[in-house]
Amino acid sequence: MHAFKYHRPSSVNDAAALMKGEAKLLAGGQTLVQTMKLRLASPSDIIDLGTIKDLAGIKSDGKTVTIGAMARHADVAHSVDVKKAIPALAALAAMIGDRQVRAMGTCGGSIANNDPAADYPAAVLALNATITTNKGKHEADKFFKGMFETALKPGEIITAVSFQAPKRAAYLKFKNQASRFAIVGVFVADFGGTVRVAVTGAGPSVFRQADMEKALAAKFAPESVANIKVKQDGLNSDMHASAEYRAHLVTVMARRAVEAALK
Amino acid sequence: MAVKVSLKVNGKSVSAEVEERTLLVTLIREQLRLTGTHVGCDTAQCGACTVSMNGMAVKSCSMLAMQAEGADVMTIEGVAKPDGTLHPMQAAFKEHHGLQCGFCTPGMVMNAIDFAKHHPNPSEQEIREALEGNLCRCTGYHNIVKAIGAGARAMAASK
Numbered sequence: 001m002h003a004f005k006y007h008r009p010s011s012v013n014d015a016a017a018l019m020k021g022e023a024k025l026l027a028g029g030q031t032l033v034q035t036m037k038l039r040l041a042s043p044s045d046i047i048d049l050g051t052i053k054d055l056a057g058i059k060s061d062g063k064t065v066t067i068g069a070m071a072r073h074a075d076v077a078h079s080v081d082v083k084k085a086i087p088a089l090a091a092l093a094a095m096i097g098d099r100q101v102r103a104m105g106t107c108g109g110s111i112a113n114n115d116p117a118a119d120y121p122a123a124v125l126a127l128n129a130t131i132t133t134n135k136g137k138h139e140a141d142k143f144f145k146g147m148f149e150t151a152l153k154p155g156e157i158i159t160a161v162s163f164q165a166p167k168r169a170a171y172l173k174f175k176n177q178a179s180r181f182a183i184v185g186v187f188v189a190d191f192g193g194t195v196r197v198a199v200t201g202a203g204p205s206v207f208r209q210a211d212m213e214k215a216l217a218a219k220f221a222p223e224s225v226a227n228i229k230v231k232q233d234g235l236n237s238d239m240h241a242s243a244e245y246r247a248h249l250v251t252v253m254a255r256r257a258v259e260a261a262l263k
Numbered sequence: 264m265a266v267k268v269s270l271k272v273n274g275k276s277v278s279a280e281v282e283e284r285t286l287l288v289t290l291i292r293e294q295l296r297l298t299g300t301h302v303g304c305d306t307a308q309c310g311a312c313t314v315s316m317n318g319m320a321v322k323s324c325s326m327l328a329m330q331a332e333g334a335d336v337m338t339i340e341g342v343a344k345p346d347g348t349l350h351p352m353q354a355a356f357k358e359h360h361g362l363q364c365g366f367c368t369p370g371m372v373m374n375a376i377d378f379a380k381h382h383p384n385p386s387e388q389e390i391r392e393a394l395e396g397n398l399c400r401c402t403g404y405h406n407i408v409k410a411i412g413a414g415a416r417a418m419a420a421s422k
Contacts, residue, residue, distance in 0.1 A: 004283060
């Protein structure tokens with residue numbers, strides 16, 4: 001790892017003021033520290049958000065679940081409020097990485113990083129979340145811009161993410177056996193009348209599957225999506241799975257997610 | 264540049280001068296000379312570097328020492344009683360022979376102790392899921408799974 005200057009700000013404003021040049025924010029570090037060890041990232045400054053108060057809370061009024069940017073995956077997975085309002089979201093958090101990674105990794109970190117195979121972006125998109133930052137709010141549909149790219153501007157720091165509670169929902173993931181990242185993950189959320197289907201792992205960035213959403217809005221049943229063929233154009237192809245295989249998996253995981261949501 | 268980090272390790276207050284880029288596992292092994300915490304893959308997959316931080320199992324190769332400022336860290340060296348009596352989870356690994364070469368064992372035990380606090384009587388399935396982040400290249404896991412089940416029940420019984 002290359003040398004850097006370490007900062008421990010006590011507020012989001014102080015952290016934002018430090019965001020200059022090649023500085024990077026450190027949340028849980030479960031991606032960033034490994035990336036730095038491989039010298040794929042060599043920030044000049046590390047700004048540790050770990051000691052800023054009020055960034056880690058979880059709140060729910062039954063209709064909206066608001067998760068602080070620094071809430072750990074383990075906190076979300078075990079939260080009674082999240083389990084009650086959006087069980088699929090707690091289940092998703094419990095599926096990330098392994099239990100040691102979940103003890104450190106954060107909601108805000110995952111979303112800001114926008115790894116093509118990360119789990120949280122699927123929840124953000126399917127649950128029509130609002131991302132709150134020190135500079136304002138972002139709608140889910142306008143937030144994820146491409147591989148590792150988001151609408152966040154330099155100096156902008158996620159403070160919380162508010163997820164809308166659906167009538168029913170489920171997230172199903174076909175995991176890479178070694179990394180536990182999604183080869184394909186599908187989050188299906190039924191809001192009664194409208195349905196949102198978000199796919200992660202399959203493409204360069206999380207996306208919605210409009211034909212499935214339409215079919216499920218007409219009838220929320222596994223057979224509504226079982227015969228929808230997903231185009232492989234633009235999907236990821238790597239040593240783990242071809243684009244053709246990923247396209248096939250989107251349909252399979254969507255059908256299983258609907259089955260799970262109906263249970 | 265050297266910076267200071269202060270934390271508790273195995274119940275003792277520790278202050279050390281580290282480089283800002285020092286990993287927690289490097290501080291533990293090379294400065295504190297607690298070499299029971301191992302580095303296996305160095306890429307956050309194998310779990311040999313697992314320690315307890317504020318009661319939760321974490322991978323010490325995946326975090327900066329500075330992230331542990333003020334934290335209460337326990338390594339495998341802090342698990343047994345001062346008189347050498349093994350922790351129930353260590354005793355279970357011995358009794359059920361939950362190891363062969365032993366390289367992964369400290370990380371297995373540290374993760375298992377945290378897991379067992381929340382699962383006093385775990386099923387085999389729960390144990391296997393909890394071991395997602397700990398790799399063993401010798402045993403095929405069977406005796407590790409048996410050891411963790413027995414260790415968890417022994418921990419619950421000794422409360």
